[in-house]
Amino acid sequence: DAKTTQPPSMDCAEGRAANLPCNHSTISGNEYVYWYRQIHSQGPQYIIHGLKNNETNEMASLIITEDRKSSTLILPHATLRDTAVYYCIVGGTSYGKLTFGQGTILTVHP
Amino acid sequence: GAGVSQSPRYKVAKRGQDVALRCDPISGHVSLFWYQQALGQGPEFLTYFQNEAQLDKSGLPSDRFFAERPEGSVSTLKIQRTQQEDSAVYLCASSFLAVSYNEQFFGPGTRLTVL
Numbered sequence: 001d002a003k004t005t006q007p008p009s010m011d012c013a014e015g016r017a018a019n020l021p022c023n024h025s026t027i028s029g030n031e032y033v034y035w036y037r038q039i040h041s042q043g044p045q046y047i048i049h050g051l052k053n054n055e056t057n058e059m060a061s062l063i064i065t066e067d068r069k070s071s072t073l074i075l076p077h078a079t080l081r082d083t084a085v086y087y088c089i090v091g092g093t094s095y096g097k098l099t100f101g102q103g104t105i106l107t108v109h110p
Numbered sequence: 111g112a113g114v115s116q117s118p119r120y121k122v123a124k125r126g127q128d129v130a131l132r133c134d135p136i137s138g139h140v141s142l143f144w145y146q147q148a149l150g151q152g153p154e155f156l157t158y159f160q161n162e163a164q165l166d167k168s169g170l171p172s173d174r175f176f177a178e179r180p181e182g183s184v185s186t187l188k189i190q191r192t193q194q195e196d197s198a199v200y201l202c203a204s205s206f207l208a209v210s211y212n213e214q215f216f217g218p219g220t221r222l223t224v225l
Contacts, residue, residue: 043216044214046213095209095210096210103152
């Protein structure tokens with residue numbers, strides 16, 4: 001699976017957009033980009049995934065660069081409940097094994 | 111509907127004891143995963159079941175770790191002769207399909223502390 005690089009921590013003001021970057025320069029053509037988050041003392045929670053095109057759901061938007069070497073997760077209006085560790089994951093086996101890195105600790109401030 | 115449940119939520123074991131951790135996946139989910147999460151780290155893959163078949167156990171750290179899913183639903187992760195380095199949160203996840211892009215639903219985890 002391709003390796004991902006994320007900043008260890010980020011801050012965001014409540015109500016503002018949170019933009020979380022991820023580098024995955026060794027991604028191969030058939031590998032997906034997944035984002036999960038983990039709120040303290042809970043299991044990880046799926047947010048969104050994409051292959052080539054930008055994706056949007058009720059939680060977030062995923063912007064993937066044309067060369068697919070990086071992506072950005074956007075939380076459009078961050079709330080205090082969005083404070084969590086955000087994991088960018090690339091690849092996965094045919095059945096979907098996830099290889100987590102260290103993730104980005106996002107802290108949303110009042 | 112219920113999500114993925116795990117029991118017990120907390121387990122304290124003395125070094126050398128055997129422990130069994132249970133996972134109840136979402137009904138009808140084909141895929142079941144076990145992950146281990148050490149303090150301050152991301153989860154690490156342990157093993158994967160497709161229905162009752164254990165198709166990948168490459169992440170199990172030693173032969174003291176054993177997992178089963180005999181009827182393709184509930185799964186048990188067993189750790190024999192626990193060691194202090196086994197202290198971690200053990201997470202179970204399930205997904206409806208056995209494909210790479212399918213969302214995984216995680217349980218709350220079992221926190222194992224080995225004294």
